[in-house]
Amino acid sequence: MRKSLRKHLSVVVSLLFVFPFIAGAVEFGTFDGSPDALDAYVGKGQWVVVKIWAHDCYVCNEEAHEYVAFHNKHKGTDAVMLGISIDGKAKVEKAREFLRRHRIPYTSLLGEPETVARFYQRKTGSPWFGTPTFIIYDPTGKLVAETAGAVPTTTVEKFIAGYTASKKVKN
Numbered sequence: 001m002r003k004s005l006r007k008h009l010s011v012v013v014s015l016l017f018v019f020p021f022i023a024g025a026v027e028f029g030t031f032d033g034s035p036d037a038l039d040a041y042v043g044k045g046q047w048v049v050v051k052i053w054a055h056d057c058y059v060c061n062e063e064a065h066e067y068v069a070f071h072n073k074h075k076g077t078d079a080v081m082l083g084i085s086i087d088g089k090a091k092v093e094k095a096r097e098f099l100r101r102h103r104i105p106y107t108s109l110l111g112e113p114e115t116v117a118r119f120y121q122r123k124t125g126s127p128w129f130g131t132p133t134f135i136i137y138d139p140t141g142k143l144v145a146e147t148a149g150a151v152p153t154t155t156v157e158k159f160i161a162g163y164t165a166s167k168k169v170k171n
Contacts, residue, residue: 041140
């Protein structure tokens, strides 16, 4: 009996050391409930524009069509959109309705509000302000910009063009 207890205890202790590393990689989930993380999308050779949104965010609703057009224009070439909803499990149906209503073609992940706030602060070093919030990663996966509030897609395109041009000049 002692041997069996020791064996079980060693397994539990091992999991305590491993689980935080596994859990740290899974920040969000898909809308079907599967775990997912931002790292699966960045650093793949394209710009990634992350839009953190909520179903009841006025600005998110107003500019949704612009970001659908941005994604459709740039996907497969130089940039993709990735959404992160802060609606969490409690409001997942309202978030799904947002995606349907605006015909969002790009991947959106689902996070709990507190998880998204911690993620944002950890990644940017800045406090979380609310939605919409944008985080931009260059093609290598380096976080190069973040801001809260309404951002026209033309501003994102100018930023990407300027950042790309400045990197080419310095090389």
